[in-house]
Amino acid sequence: MRLFVVSNRVAVSTGQSAPGGMTVGIEGALRAHGGVWVGWSGKASTDGSVSSRCVAHGNVDYVTLDLPPEKFQGYYAGFANQVLWPLCHGRRDLVAYSSGDFESYLHVNGLFADELVRRLGPDDLIWIHDYHLVPLARALRARGVGSRIGFFLHTPFADPDDLFDLPVHGAIAESLEAYDLLGFQTRGDLESFRTFISRSRASRRLGSVHLTSPPRADVFPIGIETAEFESTARAAQIVDTRLSAIFDRLGSGIAAIISADRLDYSKAIPEKFRAFGAFLELHPEYEERVCLVQVAPIGRSEIPAYALEAARTRSAYRDLRAAHQRAELPVAELLTESVDRPSLAAAFRRSRVGLVTPFRDGMNLVAKEYVAAQDADDPGVLVLSSFTGAAEELSGGALLVDPREALSVVRALRQALEMGIEERRARWSKMISVICRNDAAAWAGNFIESLRGRREAPHLRSTSIAPSRDAPRARLDFRAVRTAQSSWEVQAVSDRARHLVVGRAAPGDGARTAFVTNNAGVNEFLLRVRSAGYTTELLGPNGPVKL
Structure with missing residues (x-):
């Protein structure tokens, strides 16, 4: 048995580790079982065809596909990131649906399926990741693949009402039901999925009925490689020149409040700047004692909503600095380029507060990385949005806030900055025990073992229930x-x-x-x-x- 992992991007195609709990967990599982990681290369094919290449490292093959640009655009920048992503993050107002984009979405998933079929053996396991590839199992079943197929959703599961507003909600439901096992970050996501499938099965037209019970589904909260990140934070220096210059100017008299997010409308970065401004206005004694450091790499700039969010973020940042000017070090710093992992780990360790306040997030591994990076003798405080998957695991130690309410963040910042050493240690101890127990290896191992378990019988897949026009009629069916x-x-x-x-x-x-x-x-x-x-x-x- 080999393990096949499929994700939109292959995080490792050169054999070198890349950041992220997903990468760490999957790499370990692949090495344990031997296997193949399949995904997009990041490149468009020059002639509109599909080409693939394979790089082997040890017992793992990394397979990357160059995809036709016209189909990729509708698949990635269209249906995946202008329909599914906003729905999964509660922003139905940003949905831009088109039937052409959905056709491209299905087409590209079919290309991944074709590549897999050429490489799969009869006993191989398939583990598919995230919202880009929801239809992949159904495409594989249509090509005769009977292997066990699992799916893990890294984002939140969308509100069932919002999904039902899509013209293709039935196709999405049938695609999800083609899996043997589905994994979600939180109990709330699992319940949303069950509600959606239950309602879909009740209302689905007879022309597309499933004959089996729904697939197995459970909660598998993703983790980080806790020990490795702690070791990196303890040993690393801030080598990123921009970040290093900021922390060098901070010295010992100014406390750093650090945030690290991809610049995305789900991360509530403008709202974070405004909440920090409100904190300084209500507590002017901290005006010269704190600095907010926001790392927010820009991506998906071809999508209008992201360009707008980048403009909103810069505007809120300028307003904050203009309202709270000081002589030497500004009250806030914004870095819109990526920062290397060791530098970020070292910066987390030197920061008094980790401020993680997205509107909605599947898990948010930055919250766990901030905890892992702390000095056990003098740990910082995590201020965490209640609307993250991490809040379900770290509520015993984090200060939970509502990012939509500035005063909620203001109160938590003051509590974090005034918290005594004994309480900080106690809170950190509760959180570190959770993330050590539920690390990346445990996440991957638990999912794979569950996927390898007994499948529910009968093993029948989606089939049309409308009588074939070509099939002869009979007295008894x-x-x-x-x-x-x-x-x-x-x-x-x-x-x-x-x-x-x-x-x-x-x-x-x-x-x-x-x-x-x-x-x-x-x-x-x-x-x-x-x-x-x-x-x-x-x-x-x-x-x-x-x-």
Whole structure:
């Protein structure tokens, strides 16, 4: 058995580690099992075709695909990041749906599926990551892949009401149901998923009904490589020249409040600047004693909402500095380029407060990295948005805030800056124990072991329930035969019934077993197929029966 990992980008194509809990956890799992990591190369194909290359390091192959630019644009900058991303982060006002983008989204997932089919063996496990690749399992099933396939969503799960407003909500539901196991960051995400699938199954048209129970789903909160990050923070110097200059000017008399986010409308960076300004206005005694350091690399600039957010961020930053001027070191610093991992770890360790206040986040690994970076004898304080996955794990030690309420952040900043050493140690101790226990290796190991576990039977996938126009009609289509007190064997009798459950017409008079189910399952199935125009009969030991 090999493990196949698929993500939008291959984080490791040269054998060198890259930042992030996902990378660390997956690399460890791949090395343990031997396997393949597949993803986009970051490049467009020059002739509009698809090309792939493979780099091997040890027992792991890194496969990257160059994708056709016109399809990639609709897939990535279109449906993935102007429909799914805003929905997953509660910004339905930013959704820009087009049927062309959705077609590109499906097309690119099909290209990933084609590449996988060429490389998969019958016993391989497949682990697919994030919102870019929701339809991939369904594309693989359509190509005959019967392997166990798992999916992990790194973002929050969207509000079911928002998903139902999409014209393609049924296709999204069917795509999710093609997996054997789905993993989510929090219990809330899991419940949102279950609500969406339950409502979808209840309202879905008969032309696209699933014959099986929903896939297994559970909570697998992602972690970081805690010990490695702590070691890096303890040993590293701030080598990034911009960040180093800031901390050199701080000296010992000014406390650093540090934030590190990708510049994204979900991160609430302008609101953070305004909340910090409110803190200084309400507590002027801190005017000369603190500095907010915000690292916010800019990305996805081709998407209008991101260009607007970058402008909002710069405006709020300028307003903050203009309102609170001081002679030497400004009250806030904004770095819009990426910072190397060791420098960031060292900066976390030197900062009195870690300020992590997104509107919504799947997990937010920066919060965990800030905790891991701290000196156990003199730890800083984590101020954390209640709307992050990390808040579910770190509530025992972090100061939780509502980023939409400036006064909530103001109160937490004052509490953090005035907190005594004993309370800081106690809070940090609670958090570090959690992130040591639930680290990246545990996250990956728990998911893979669950994926390798017994699949629920029957292993039937999505199939059209509308009668085929080409299949001949028959007097009897389905027969349900009672095999135990609450167990029924459903047989496909007619050619069109076989076409439905097997996927092709199978001439002949004999009945072919489609699946085995319980009383409730056979009731639901027969109700649906009768409504679609199929004929049925139920047989018990003594002849026809009624449920």
